[in-house]
Amino acid sequence: MEKNEALLQIKHLFGERATDASFERALYARDLAPVPALLVDPLFRTVPDLVARPADAGEVSAVLKLASAAGIPVTPRAGASTVYFNTVPARGGIVLDLNLLRGVVELDEAKMTVTVRAATTWGELEHYLNARGLAPQSVPSSAPSASIGGWFTMMGYGIGSVKYGSLLSQVRAAEVVLPDGEIRNLTLGSDPPLDWFAASEGTLGVVTGLQIVIRRNNPMSHYLLSSPDLGEIAGVLAAVKDAGVTPYNLHFTDDACVRAMHRQGIAPDGVSGGCLLAIDYEGAPEELAAAQQTVESLVAVNSSVSLLPPEAALEEWDERYKSLKLKRSGPSELGGEVWLPVRSLLSYLADIEQLARKLRLGLCTYGHVASPERAIVMTMFFADETKVFDYIIGLSLVKKIHDVGYRHGGYPYGVGLWNTPYLGRIFTKGQLAALRARKKRLDPAGILNPGKLYGWPPLLNPLFFAVGMKCLAGIGSLRRGGDR
Numbered sequence: 250m251e252k253n254e255a256l257l258q259i260k261h262l263f264g265e266r267a268t269d270a271s272f273e274r275a276l277y278a279r280d281l282a283p284v285p286a287l288l289v290d291p292l293f294r295t296v297p298d299l300v301a302r303p304a305d306a307g308e309v310s311a312v313l314k315l316a317s318a319a320g321i322p323v324t325p326r327a328g329a330s331t332v333y334f335n336t337v338p339a340r341g342g343i344v345l346d347l348n349l350l351r352g353v354v355e356l357d358e359a360k361m362t363v364t365v366r367a368a369t370t371w372g373e374l375e376h377y378l379n380a381r382g383l384a385p386q387s388v389p390s391s392a393p394s395a396s397i398g399g400w401f402t403m404m405g406y407g408i409g410s411v412k413y414g415s416l417l418s419q420v421r422a423a424e425v426v427l428p429d430g431e432i433r434n435l436t437l438g439s440d441p442p443l444d445w446f447a448a449s450e451g452t453l454g455v456v457t458g459l460q461i462v463i464r465r466n467n468p469m470s471h472y473l474l475s476s477p478d479l480g481e482i483a484g485v486l487a488a489v490k491d492a493g494v495t496p497y498n499l500h501f502t503d504d505a506c507v508r509a510m511h512r513q514g515i516a517p518d519g520v521s522g523g524c525l526l527a528i529d530y531e532g533a534p535e536e537l538a539a540a541q542q543t544v545e546s547l548v549a550v551n552s553s554v555s556l557l558p559p560e561a562a563l564e565e566w567d568e569r570y571k572s573l574k575l576k577r578s579g580p581s582e583l584g585g586e587v588w589l590p591v592r593s594l595l596s597y598l599a600d601i602e603q604l605a606r607k608l609r610l611g612l613c614t615y616g617h618v619a620s621p622e623r624a625i626v627m628t629m630f631f632a633d634e635t636k637v638f639d640y641i642i643g644l645s646l647v648k649k650i651h652d653v654g655y656r657h658g659g660y661p662y663g664v665g666l667w668n669t670p671y672l673g674r675i676f677t678k679g680q681l682a683a684l685r686a687r688k689k690r691l692d693p694a695g696i697l698n699p700g701k702l703y704g705w706p707p708l709l710n711p712l713f714f715a716v717g718m719k720c721l722a723g724i725g726s727l728r729r730g731g732d733r
């Protein structure tokens with residue numbers, strides 16, 4: 250089938266829910282991260298030819314059947330709260346805006362599961378469940394805009410994961426439309442199995458519904474600890490994580506970040522520096538009582554650590570979905586998000602401090618403990634996207650942050666387009682070969698979200714990328730008058 254014929258048929262089928270108007274299509278050529286056109290336009294075709302908004306799995310299937318017959322790339326997009334061009338087309342084609350796939354399909358309180366359509370946001374699901382005394386087991390800290398399907402097809406760790414595990418471990422079944430248009434109900438035991446689609450970043454199939462395990466909306470308790478001594482805070486973090494009562498959420502903020510918050514007037518009252526550790530528990534009253542004992546005894550034996558007032562701890566929890574609040578000092582933020590071994594946190598932060606001194610740059614770090622072994626750590630600095638040259642030089646510093654993470658056993662959290670040069674750090678050769686085999690089997694024509702996850706575009710080849718970033722870093726250093 251001819252490409253234009255297929256696009257025309259989709260337009261006809263979708264009526265007002267499809268658009269090829271250039272103004273509307275241009276809105277889909279970006280995500281949350283501002284990237285200068287100078288870097289994007291010569292390399293990628295980010296403006297789609299058509300945007301279609303399917304209302305159900307049948308319509309997703311119709312688009313995929315026509316697209317696969319005509320070899321047209323299809324990029325799924327939901328909340329678009331990712332930053333690596335995950336939802337931005339690399340080769341034009343169709344953007345499948347999934348945002349009409351919303352709402353709860355079925356709540357089964359006996360089995361403690363809920364079935365939801367994929368573009369329902371975590372905020373919407375949380376609101377729905379909380380009204381019934383229930384809650385999701387975990388949520389991303391982008392819950393107000395991130396969708397259930399989007400988080401499943403990304404890494405799926407966030408608030409609550411340290412206690413309840415990854416989203417994949419909570420999903421019982423998924424409705425998925427495969428690249429050839431077949432609609433399937435998948436479980437861990439099906440062929441293909443459900444877990445292939447977790448972290449597949451919209452490259453293997455379009456998830457249209459998910460059945461996930463939920464929890465009771467238990468009472469919570471919140472603690473906010475402050476200390477000028479990073480070592481003691483890291484020690485408390487490790488002890489709390491491994492104590493008898495597992496916290497629901499463990500979030501840390503380093504001294505540079507706390508100082509930046511203080512300058513903006515958003516640090517807790519009376520706190521102008523030092524590190525912060527937020528510890529949140531949920532559970533039965535006995536669990537909360539045991540948790541209180543754990544925290545109080547750790548504060549008692551760590552002389553530099555103080556417990557901030559309960560109101561400050563509650564406020565920190567209430568602000569859990571505002572992790573970008575520091576951006577207002579920007580206008581932009583650049584940074585590296587690293588999936589870091591928790592045991593390396595202290596040495597990573599020490600190296601980051603050294604890097605900040607060398608570059609004479611404020612590097613702020615915060616993060617969530619995502620599992621007993623790993624934390625999602627964000628190290629960022631302020632940038633100005635309107636100063637294109639400086640901004641591009643800033644991108645070389647993002648690589649330096651990733652290099653520090655890598656030296657400490659970490660790698661980028663998520664791939665999309667911009668992290669493809671790091672594929673060799675994220676996956677072993679065997680893992681990458683297995684991923685490519687899945688892709689070849691399910692999407693032999695490579696129509697779903699092409700150019701991402703399985704390989705790098707020519708100019709993002711790891712070697713070119715490393716040399717290019719080194720050159721940019723050198724220019725940056727010269728402009729700063731040499732690094733220390």
Ligand SMILES: Cc1cc2nc3c(=O)[nH]c(=O)nc-3n(C[C@H](O)[C@H](O)[C@H](O)COP(=O)(O)OP(=O)(O)OC[C@H]3O[C@@H](n4cnc5c(N)ncnc54)[C@H](O)[C@@H]3O)c2cc1C
Pocket residue numbers: 281324325326327328329330331335336347367368388389390391394395396397398399400401402403404405406407408450451452454455456457570571572573698
């Ligand atoms: C402030 C902030 C906080 C964040 N906190 C977290 C966090 O705690 N944990 C975390 O993991 N991430 C976090 N993120 C990143 C991002 O928000 C999450 O990955 C989120 O779950 C993505 O959901 P989305 O609906 O926005 O997906 P999108 O950005 O729309 O899509 C993400 C990827 O999934 C694909 N996709 C989306 N929906 C579907 C579907 N139904 N079927 C198939 N493919 C699909 C897309 O093609 C794309 O590749 C954060 C981002 C921000 C800005």
